[in-house]
Amino acid sequence: MLKDSKSLKIAKGLVELSLNEEGRVEPEKINQILTELKNEPTRRSLPILRKFLTLIKQQINTYEGSLEKFDSNADSSSNLISDNISQARGKKINLVIKENKSLIAGFRMRIGDDVYEDSIASRIARLKKSLT
Amino acid sequence: MSSITDLIRKEIENLSTDATRTNVGTIATLADGVARVEGLSKVMYNEMVEFPNNVLGIALNLEEDSVGCVLLGETSLLKEGDEARTTGKLLSVPVGKGLLGRVVDAVGRPIDEKGPIDSDITYPVERIAPGIIPRKSVTQPLQTGIMAVDSMIPIGRGQRELIIGDRSTGKTTIAIDTIINQAKINKKGIESGDADFRPVYCIYVAVGQKNSNVARTIKVFEETGAMEYVTIVSAPAADNPANQYLAPYAGCAMGEWFMENGMDALIVYDDLSKHAVAYRQISLILKRPSGREAYPGDVFYLHSRLLERSARLNEDNGNGSLTALPIIETQMGDVSGYIPTNVISITDGQIFLETDLFNKGIRPAVSVGLSVSRVGSAAQIKAYKKVAGKVKLELAQFRELAAFSQFESDLDAATKARLDRGARIVELFKQNAFNPVAVEIQTSVMWAVQNNFFDSIEVSNIASSVDSLKEYLLTQGTEVCEEIYKTGKLEKETEEKLRSALEDWKRTQS
Ligand SMILES: Nc1ncnc2c1ncn2[C@@H]1O[C@H](COP(=O)(O)OP(=O)(O)O)[C@@H](O)[C@H]1O
Ligand SMILES: [Mg+2]
Numbered sequence: 001m002l003k004d005s006k007s008l009k010i011a012k013g014l015v016e017l018s019l020n021e022e023g024r025v026e027p028e029k030i031n032q033i034l035t036e037l038k039n040e041p042t043r044r045s046l047p048i049l050r051k052f053l054t055l056i057k058q059q060i061n062t063y064e065g066s067l068e069k070f071d072s073n074a075d076s077s078s079n080l081i082s083d084n085i086s087q088a089r090g091k092k093i094n095l096v097i098k099e100n101k102s103l104i105a106g107f108r109m110r111i112g113d114d115v116y117e118d119s120i121a122s123r124i125a126r127l128k129k130s131l132t
Numbered sequence: 133m134s135s136i137t138d139l140i141r142k143e144i145e146n147l148s149t150d151a152t153r154t155n156v157g158t159i160a161t162l163a164d165g166v167a168r169v170e171g172l173s174k175v176m177y178n179e180m181v182e183f184p185n186n187v188l189g190i191a192l193n194l195e196e197d198s199v200g201c202v203l204l205g206e207t208s209l210l211k212e213g214d215e216a217r218t219t220g221k222l223l224s225v226p227v228g229k230g231l232l233g234r235v236v237d238a239v240g241r242p243i244d245e246k247g248p249i250d251s252d253i254t255y256p257v258e259r260i261a262p263g264i265i266p267r268k269s270v271t272q273p274l275q276t277g278i279m280a281v282d283s284m285i286p287i288g289r290g291q292r293e294l295i296i297g298d299r300s301t302g303k304t305t306i307a308i309d310t311i312i313n314q315a316k317i318n319k320k321g322i323e324s325g326d327a328d329f330r331p332v333y334c335i336y337v338a339v340g341q342k343n344s345n346v347a348r349t350i351k352v353f354e355e356t357g358a359m360e361y362v363t364i365v366s367a368p369a370a371d372n373p374a375n376q377y378l379a380p381y382a383g384c385a386m387g388e389w390f391m392e393n394g395m396d397a398l399i400v401y402d403d404l405s406k407h408a409v410a411y412r413q414i415s416l417i418l419k420r421p422s423g424r425e426a427y428p429g430d431v432f433y434l435h436s437r438l439l440e441r442s443a444r445l446n447e448d449n450g451n452g453s454l455t456a457l458p459i460i461e462t463q464m465g466d467v468s469g470y471i472p473t474n475v476i477s478i479t480d481g482q483i484f485l486e487t488d489l490f491n492k493g494i495r496p497a498v499s500v501g502l503s504v505s506r507v508g509s510a511a512q513i514k515a516y517k518k519v520a521g522k523v524k525l526e527l528a529q530f531r532e533l534a535a536f537s538q539f540e541s542d543l544d545a546a547t548k549a550r551l552d553r554g555a556r557i558v559e560l561f562k563q564n565a566f567n568p569v570a571v572e573i574q575t576s577v578m579w580a581v582q583n584n585f586f587d588s589i590e591v592s593n594i595a596s597s598v599d600s601l602k603e604y605l606l607t608q609g610t611e612v613c614e615e616i617y618k619t620g621k622l623e624k625e626t627e628e629k630l631r632s633a634l635e636d637w638k639r640t641q642s
Pocket of ligand 1: 564
């Protein structure tokens with residue numbers, strides 16, 4: 001399988017076109033691009049679309065993450081975490097809050113590939129590992 | 133009971149309360165022991181990656197949108213979509229004297245059912261080789277116990293000497309003999325109580341071999357009593373290619389521990405041809421571009437970075453050494469293949485074994501013309517250098533003359549004398565497997581040949597005469613042999629003693 005560098009280049013260009021001034025993905029613009037592609041299908045459409053999808057995902061991952069907590073209602077700490085991470089990354093990060101009973105207590109935050117975790121579940125897992 | 137709760141309490145106290153940060157990804161494809169993982173954007177080259185069910189992988193291919201990981205362990209426990217996470221650690225293996233006498237797999241886990249490895253130190257399997265400054269040139273001999281090698285292709289501690297030849301030409305046997313000889317020398321040296329004695333610890337890395345072959349090697353070490361100085365790292369043919377790829381580096385890390393702690397070690401890689409094939413397999417699955425003989429472009433680096441880690445360190449750095457005997461298997465005697473030429477260019481010489489000689493019964497089948505040791509002669513003991521200095525040339529001339537003399541009926545006296553001497557040396561160098569000979573005995577026997585003690589013996593009887601002489605030297609001639617062993621020299625006085633011992637032996641012969 002040869003590296004399809006041309007498709008990648010095109011996909012990168014398309015990502016540029018789908019962003020607004022703040023560097024966020026604009027659904028409106030994506031719709032436009034998809035219609036364009038549909039109207040003029042080429043041999044490369046499929047690889048371009050695949051690359052486009054991964055790049056868009058990566059782009060969204062830079063400003064959107066998830067925050068898992070035992071109880072999704074307790075909100076004050078969530079704001080604190082969200083503020084801190086936004087400051088650390090130098091831009092506003094949106095956190096989607098999810099409930100995860102298996103954590104027992106604490107939190108697990110995921111932004112892109114990065115996972116920050118401090119929960120009883122993870123400590124127990126670490127303890128278990130250090131004892132075997 | 134309380135000690136267990138204490139242990140748990142201590143572990144809890146040790147656990148950091150900080151949030152942990154890891155970098156994760158998900159398995160996109162999974163095939164032939166290689167996982168392509170999407171994500172893992174912060175993984176390092178060669179970093180250990182953790183998969184579910186305690187499966188580990190190593191990140192080998194870092195691409196823009198995915199990471200290729202070779203998997204170690206039970207890959208059937210994984211499936212696409214599983215999470216992978218970085219560990220921030222490079223793969224490490226246990227090192228130290230606790231590994232002696234043990235058989236371990238490519239990541240240092242015991243496979244000999246002798247319980248856990250007694251070691252609390254680990255070394256990363258990939259390390260940067262020592263630079264130029266801490267090194268020193270080779271000065272101390274490493275005796276293989278094989279006459280043909282020790283006399284003509286002497287090896288020094290810290291040297292890298294390639295053993296190359298077709299299949300079944302006795303390559304493995306030379307390596308095993310060398311290890312057995314180290315064990316013999318170690319035992320004698322340690323018994324003598326000499327404070328300056330430096331034992332050589334051995335590591336035998338078996339890559340891509342049949343399990344039955346590895347079992348046979350282990351048995352030989354056990355039967356000859358060598359096992360207590362040997363660590364075996366085994367990644368047999370049935371093991372996945374990732375383990376076969378890693379085993380030499382893991383063994384090297386174990387050898388480096390000895391070197392860096394001021395000791396001497398010997399490592400055998402049996403063999404690097406299969407190692408290269410395992411690497412090719414991994415590279416093809418990782419879809420790396422392939423070049424000559426379908427090997428990836430960095431296959432030279434695969435072996436150069438491994439063999440460069442063998443070195444002789446200078447006094448300021450502890451004076452340790454790591455000697456390497458890599459083995460390469462050729463096809464139909466062709467040394468111009470990609471992998472053979474690469475490894476020949478990296479090593480300090482080669483012992484070339486020929487199928488023709490082997491089939492003619494000249495075993496070990498060392499080809500005199502094609503074998504060379506580029507640094508070892510500086511390390512040969514003085515006594516041996518004195519008697520064996522000209523042997524290589526004599527033997528090479530003999531081969532040439534023998535080819536010509538087939539057509540010649542009447543030869544002049546000088547030529548005939550050369551032919552006679554050559555034929556006797558060929559016989560002298562024949563040596564059975566697993567039967568290494570101490571250097572002082574080798575020196576004495578060689579001296580006997582050079583001083584015409586064998587001239588009156590029929591060529592066909594040389595082998596048995598040599599055996600009887602060795603036996604005689606081991607029983608009656610111990611005093612003079614001991615002198616050569618202790619001083620490493622052959623002074624006039626010693627020479628006279630040797631002559632009289634040989635004359636005594638000669639009288640028992642007729
Ligand atoms: N010096 C020797 N004398 C007698 N037999 C030998 C000698 N060297 C090797 N052999 C025999 O030859 C066979 C092949 O040897 P081996 O070392 O396994 O070859 P390779 O590693 O090159 O494939 C073995 O059965 C071994 O016992
Ligand atoms: Mg072999």
